[in-house]
Structures are given as structure tokens and as C-alpha cells.
Amino acid sequence: MQCHHFDAGRCRSCTLLDVAYPTQVADKERHVRDLLAPVLGARARDVAWLAPVTSAEGGFRNKAKMVVTGSVEHPVIGILGALPSGEAGGVDLTDCPLYPPTLQAAFGPLAELVTRARLQPYDLTPARGRVTPRDAARRGELKHLLVTVSPAGELMVRLVLRSQEPVARVRKHLPWLREALPSLAVLSVNLQPEHKAVLEGEREIVLTERETLPMTLPGAAGELTLHLRTQSFFQTNTAVAAALYRQARAWVDDAAPASLWDLYCGVGGFALTCAAPGRQVMGVELSAEAVASAELTRAELGASPEGAAAMAGVRFAAGDATAYALAAAPGDAPELVIVNPPRRGVGPELADWLEASSARWVLYSSCNAVTLARDLERMPSLRPERARLLDMFPQTRHYEVLTLLTRG
Numbered sequence: 001m002q003c004h005h006f007d008a009g010r011c012r013s014c015t016l017l018d019v020a021y022p023t024q025v026a027d028k029e030r031h032v033r034d035l036l037a038p039v040l041g042a043r044a045r046d047v048a049w050l051a052p053v054t055s056a057e058g059g060f061r062n063k064a065k066m067v068v069t070g071s072v073e074h075p076v077i078g079i080l081g082a083l084p085s086g087e088a089g090g091v092d093l094t095d096c097p098l099y100p101p102t103l104q105a106a107f108g109p110l111a112e113l114v115t116r117a118r119l120q121p122y123d124l125t126p127a128r129g130r131v132t133p134r135d136a137a138r139r140g141e142l143k144h145l146l147v148t149v150s151p152a153g154e155l156m157v158r159l160v161l162r163s164q165e166p167v168a169r170v171r172k173h174l175p176w177l178r179e180a181l182p183s184l185a186v187l188s189v190n191l192q193p194e195h196k197a198v199l200e201g202e203r204e205i206v207l208t209e210r211e212t213l214p215m216t217l218p219g220a221a222g223e224l225t226l227h228l229r230t231q232s233f234f235q236t237n238t239a240v241a242a243a244l245y246r247q248a249r250a251w252v253d254d255a256a257p258a259s260l261w262d263l264y265c266g267v268g269g270f271a272l273t274c275a276a277p278g279r280q281v282m283g284v285e286l287s288a289e290a291v292a293s294a295e296l297t298r299a300e301l302g303a304s305p306e307g308a309a310a311m312a313g314v315r316f317a318a319g320d321a322t323a324y325a326l327a328a329a330p331g332d333a334p335e336l337v338i339v340n341p342p343r344r345g346v347g348p349e350l351a352d353w354l355e356a357s358s359a360r361w362v363l364y365s366s367c368n369a370v371t372l373a374r375d376l377e378r379m380p381s382l383r384p385e386r387a388r389l390l391d392m393f394p395q396t397r398h399y400e401v402l403t404l405l406t407r408g
């Protein structure tokens, strides 16, 4: 992949851009095997590694998390980086080649919305000394633009604002935005009043009638449409996410558990893919918005004659995954537990509970092999039997790895 921002030194996010793609994938597989080898010891030889799932080298990111700098008249949508002058400032990344053309095309109309609705970009540089009310007023309103594109090319746009003050102006210009950006499905304002480096706040105001973005993925048996509400996690690379859920479904079907949990379930990708008639499925997730998204998909799938039997046993709950597991006696565990935690891993408490539990299989999907190795160390009774690397994040050192652990 070629990138003029990388070549000019304006953006260095793609740390592997100089490395040929097949070498990136081979290095990642070596990395995860090397990390797991000391933890697994002789058991490392028994792991059946499937060929890695590769990705398109560019245009694969379904979500842009952009900082907005510059002025109302000339907003800069991109990142905070080093300007040629050496000072920190906004770097325009609207043509970043990691985004598909449908996502790149959204930034022109969105920049114009900033100007029309007078959305003063927020000054994200750290405040020096005492901040007077006048300084605070000058610091602006618009912090980030969060844009997600669905496989059908529809968009969810979230404006992260300091306060509610500009919301009426955004509403006023919504009819214009719909015309300028016909692919707009969901527009919302997220309020993040604090002056700190946090991407988004807790409060969300949805300005469109539609509240969810349908993400239609090729599934194991036909298509699967997952609903995505605001404030819900979705895997970054839609095509590789679809492959991840298909692989999970294949391994779960081989194990054929009568009951399973999907911990850290997000909008329910694993739970809904792995549901089957007669199978009890419980998804647990911290974000209430993500759980509402998963519930909506379950209801939709359950309304069709083909889906009704599979969805009959599916439930979701909002809450902490570890607390949910620890509230159950280890002997009451389901036959199979899927875990897909954030980068920090499942942590010692949940790993110890899984180790002591009656679960016969754990399907662990990890975006950080360092914490995966640490968690596996605490689960010596659960032996990785199959594993597969899925290259969710080309051009970077990151990757996803899925492994099926079987109680030895």
C-alpha cells in the first residue's frame, strides 16, 4: 500500500508500511507462536494452526476516529501530529488509504457541515496555566468525528462535542447534510465535556430517526445482519470479522455444546453466529447500547421461520463479564465459553474461574497475544487444540488470534 502521508512523515500510524504484506503476516504468526511457546511447553506441538486469514492491504477500516482542528472556515479532519514547522497541529487524513472510498467521500460534506453549523473545532492542546472562562469559551466545541461505514456503504456519523450548545444548529443543517451525503443512516452527537484525552463521553443524542447501522456480513449459512447502535464496539475490519465469526461457528459446531456463553459479546457477533436450535446461548457485555443492538438483531432473526428455533435459546445481559461468571458456581458453567476481551485480556480472576470451571471448551479470541499468553498460563487444564491468526489490522503489528482450548 502506498501512502503519501507516511512518505512525507506526517503520519506514522502504519508502522509496517515498509514491510511487504506476506512478510507482515508471517512475522505476526511467528510472534504469536513465540509468545505461546514458553507458556504451552510441550503442548505447543499439539496446536493445529490453520493458515492465516489475510485482509485487503488497504481500504479495510470500517471506522474513522478523527480529531477536528483548524477553524470553522477551514476545519482539518485527521490526527494531531507534527507540522512541517515542528509544532503540534492538525494533519488532514481524509484520504487515508486504510479507509474505503465510501468512507473517504464522507469527509467533504462533513467538513462543510462544520462550516455551515459553525462548529468551532475544540483546541485539544493541553491548557497552560490557569484557564479563565474566556479562554475556555475560546477552546471551541467540536472534538472528534467518529464515522462508521457498513458493507452496504451506509454511514453512522457521531459528532463528539464539548456541550449541547451547537446541537440546534446541527439539527437545522441535517436536511442539507442528508442531501449532500445520501448514504447517511445515523447522525448523533456525543457529549464529552471534559478537557482530557478521551475519545467520547457517556451521553449520546441521536438526531436521525434511524438509530442503528445494519452491518451485513457473509455468514456460515447465508448473510447475518448485526445492528450497530452508537457507543457499541464493532470489529474494525468487516471482512475479517466475518471470517472470524465463521471460523468460530465451525469450531463450535464441531464441539456441539448444548450451552455456551459469549463473554464481552459486543453487538453479539459470536453469540448470534453460534446460536443453533436446542443450544442455550448467553451473551454478556458492559455496554448497554451494544446489548440493545444484540437484542434487536436477535429479535429480527427470531422473527423469521428459519431463525426462530436458533434464537429461542439466545439471551443477552449488560454487565461485567468477570462478575457474571463469578456469580455462577464453577460447576454451573456452560459447556463452552467464548471470550473476546479488550486488549487487557480476561485477567486473573476470570482465568482462574475458567480453569476451575466445568466448561469443556473455551474459545478465546484475542487482539493482544501478550495478554492471551498471560491468561493461558493461568489455565493449564485448558489446552489450545486449534488456532488461527486473522489479520484484522494490516500495516500495523496488531492482529487477532482465535484459539479453541479443550479441557485436557
Ligand SMILES: C[S@@+](CC[C@H](N)C(=O)[O-])C[C@H]1O[C@@H](n2cnc3c(N)ncnc32)[C@H](O)[C@@H]1O
Residues within 6 Å of the ligand: 232, 233, 234, 235, 263, 264, 265, 266, 267, 268, 269, 270, 284, 285, 286, 287, 290, 319, 320, 321, 322, 340, 341, 342, 367
Ligand atoms: C474486543 S471487543 C469484542 C466485542 C465482540 N465480541 C465483537 O466481536 O464485536 C470487547 C468488548 O468488551 C466490552 N467490555 C469491556 N470491558 C468489559 C467488561 N468488564 N465486561 C464485559 N464487557 C466488557 C467492550 O465494550 C467491547 O464490546
